[in-house]
Amino acid sequence: MKETIYSKFLESIIRYFIVLLAGYLVRKGVVDVETANKFTASAALQLTAALIAFAGALWFSYKDRIFSFVKTRVGIALPPNTSIEKVVAIANSVADKKAVATGQIDLAKEIGKA
Numbered sequence: 636m637k638e639t640i641y642s643k644f645l646e647s648i649i650r651y652f653i654v655l656l657a658g659y660l661v662r663k664g665v666v667d668v669e670t671a672n673k674f675t676a677s678a679a680l681q682l683t684a685a686l687i688a689f690a691g692a693l694w695f696s697y698k699d700r701i702f703s704f705v706k707t708r709v710g711i712a713l714p715p716n717t718s719i720e721k722v723v724a725i726a727n728s729v730a731d732k733k734a735v736a737t738g739q740i741d742l743a744k745e746i747g748k749a
Contacts, residue, residue, distance in 0.1 A: 650679035
């Protein structure tokens with residue numbers, strides 16, 4: 636994982652909560668201090684990497700969903716015999732995909748530009 640200021644910041648926040656959890660477990664007698672220290676040292680980086688990977692997958696899924704909506708709306712707006720390749724090409728040329736997917740801009744104008 637490439638270390639950036641954001642990943643270090645996220646790691647420090649995660650480490651803070653892990654230390655709080657480990658401190659609580661030590662105070663209640665569930666684990667000893669040595670086990671808690673080992674856990675906090677190894678878990679923060681792994682949880683940070685997992686959280687970044689999850690956020691990336693979530694972002695990709697969101698962008699893919701928006702593009703699917705745009706393709707659907709473009710396909711509905713075009714004549715019935717339009718090829719799939721043309722629908723995808725027009726959907727790719729739309730500048731503001733999120734605005735098209737949510738109906739905030741006129742799709743007919745966008746298709747006329749393409």
